[in-house]
Amino acid sequence: MARFLVLRLGLIVLTLFVISLAIFAVTEVLPGDVATQILGQGATPENVATLRERLGLNDPWPVRYLGWVGGAIRGDLGESLVQRLPITEMVGPRLFNSMILASFTFFVAIPIAVAVGIWAGVHRNSFGDRVASMTSLAAISLPEFVTGVVLIIIFSTTLGWLPSSSLVEPGTNPLTRPQILVLPALTLTGVMFAYVMRMARANVIEVLETNYVRSAVLKGIPMRSVIWRHVVPNAMLPTISVISLNVGWLLGGLIVVENVFSYPGLGRLLLTSIQTRDMPLLQSLSLLIAAVYAISNLLADLTYTWLNPRIRFA
């Protein structure tokens, strides 16, 4: 087990290294000079040259790469070119805000989705199952920006129950005004909920038809035990892989949702950094998102291993 963990952590480091190279390479080949960007079109060539010198843009790329990566390892992500603030300070509260939104989806919506999926699978072809399947199909088909706008029209413009914008005062905690979180969380949940629910349902149905469930029924144990002891644990295995694959997708969803609701999270920051060509910020955010993705995959694998004795000792 320890060996597995060490191996996987090593692989994550390797993955992040490759990704950092890729991010660096991409930002290198992008057109446009950062110094010109900062100083504006009217800047004199002398000023641009001075700034390039100060930013270290004249160094050969390996030096710059090592400087960047070395800083990242030490926890110093450099300085934002546009806002002139340390990136670490900018990212901190945004990361916290995004985590609140994502955790809601992850720890509230997914368990409910799994539960609904299990129920629908066990009561296959019942009225409730049909309703759940149809609703989830609709939810999967709609992209987040549509769901978000529809929710805004219903709950804030028409009914006026909830705010349409989720702006947070800098330096305050969004949890002090939970009502602003409801609509973004619901939007973010939509597709993922539907996807996970359908997956759980399909797996439950598949497991219900296995021979070992037949054995369990013919042992004469109560149906409740058959479901909870024999069906659910085995149906969860493929569901967990799907959930872990969806983490990356959840991160993508965050970018859209945060922008629709003007919520100050990582996604919004990412978009801003792209719009303002704030390269150091963009690089740092990309690396951070890659790290989150890699770690969540590791956690999913660990859960999978824990549930599946067949690969536990592999």
Next chain:
Amino acid sequence: MTTINLNGAAPSVDESHVEETGHAPLLEVRDLSVTFHTPRGSVRAVRHASFTVHRGEVLGLVGESGCGKSTVAFATMRYLPTTAEVGGEIRFEGRDLNSMSSAELQSIRGDRIAMVYQDPGSALNPSIRVGLQIEEVLHAHRSMSRQEAQERVAELFESVGLPNPARIGQRYPHELSGGQQQRVVIAMALACEPDLLLMDEPTTGLDVTTEATILDLISELKDRVNAGIIFVSHNLGVIARVADRVAVMYAGQVIEEAPVRDLFSNPSHPYTAGLLSCVPAPVTGDGAVPLLRNIPGSVYPASAPNVDACLFADRCPIVQDICREQAPPEIVGASEGHPARCFFPERVNASIWGDPEPRRRRRREVGGTPLLSVDALHQYYGTDRKKFIFFGPPARRPVRANVDVDFEIGAGRTLGIVGESGSGKSTAARSIAGLERRTSGEVLLEGEPLARDVADRTDDQRAKIRMVFQNPAASLNPQLPIGHALVRSIRQARGLGRREARRNARALLDAVGLGGEYMERRPRELSGGQQQRVALAAAFAADPDLVIADEAVSALDVSVQAQVLNLITARQQREGTAFMFITHDLGVVRYISDDILVMYGGYVVETGPAETVLAPPWSPYTEALLSAAPIPDPDAEPSRIRLEGAVPTLRQPFKGCPFADRCPRNLGDLCDNTPPPMRVDPANEHHKILCHIPLEELAIEQRKAIETREKLVRR
């Protein structure tokens, strides 16, 4: 399968009407019918079945695939899809199971009626420790503390002969061998000392050696537990070993019921007689093998309606007009004697299917180049892997699937290759066909070396070696009519024009008994036996010199198997095609082979002309295989050589003899640590055995064992 009726709704039965137990038979099935209503029409899985089971007896339920025998077993458990319509009565101790509430069923299942399944690997939950899976049954039906339940589980494991009974419950199913898994399933069924045990093909899919040990356990159990047992199987040899009475099923009907000895010595239904004559018989003294007879045509389809006629009439050799106009007498439950669903039971005997002609084995030709010769064939998978990928102690060795395999196949002869799963027999076939690139060794076709990869061989060489696989459906393209594959093979191999090739394809289909009208059919419209005949026709299309058949008849019913085997022998006699026939069925090997190669753990342990391999001296492994094979004769005394454990994993190179750790004749240190020599039989230079024991000694010991056994039988 569609949704399973897990709840089964029915009004509860008034207990006061229930007959006194003890008077009623344990299980009485009367006029049972099961019809599945599917969107594509009704499937009559069981048309009419009546029988009774008493305490302490084993009723064998035998028949070919699709005859409804398993459906009868699951109907007895009331475990059928919701699309099933069940008619008739199933009375368990006088109470009708069909009218029980789901709560009553739940209390009976696992407690009073328990089941053992085919394919134990899938019958156990992969993510729960096996001990817990049995404790569950005890908790459901007995109020027991955790401690008591664990003790009971250990007791059960001991009674089914599992090693280390106190600890093995901690294992997961995948950590047990197939035989051990089936022992766990049997222990699970015995947990609450049920009154009725249903066994659905419990040994099908296990290796012969494992099958023999499980059958020993079942025959021992039937004396120990006071339960009635229904034993469902397609294998007449297995039925002969364990059953007291046998009910034969055909097209959803019970067509004959008799005590086991009566049934085998004096079958009263033409179908039963036919089935018995389809099973490859043991060799006769002079080395001749009686030609198998086969039942022409195919089973009355389950989709066809019930008719007032004998459903076997179209295939019956003694059919009369009355058979097509009127239904023969039904077999009623609890009937005495030997009822048969036939108008003329007294006319039935073995010779109605024609007198068997002896099939002589071919004499070995002296001199000349053999058709195929294989010299020092090695096939390893994977390479050495170290603990830290590039350095450190070896963590993973290559799988040594074939080690130093040598053999020859003469033109027009059949080489049978036998061995348990994992013995390397299929690997050898695939290496020769060029589907696997051999690690080292020479393969010569008519003296010419063959390239490792089939892609590097000449068209001519490829045409000369053809392969037929176990699952014909998987080797035929489901989208194309079967004529297409044949025409393509013929054009590739013989360079004929389209029209000429089509004519040839029709002739081929005729030759395998299918007729030209099958050209336009698609594989799914054909039965398994017909598909296998198409696969054979496709192999013959290139006019090959050698056909490699890898378990080509293993999945077929005996009557179909006989058709295919006869097809192969006929082809061989007419065209002089040589066959390399891989199978785990010793009866089939005896029937078809001129020469036999026995493999174990990737090594050849015995080889020679069939009659020498089948008589002492045997290699200890061949001896064990032969004594494990079920014989379709209730009076045959099973020999007592049993192999424990499983086929080795082939990753660790063997220090001594590959068979040493399971060998009943192990000599100790010598066998464990020194590779054995390949000894040549002085009586026949082609007969070779891999063993440390001198062959004269082996022969004496083995003859002695046979004599003691015969004495036991006479007593």
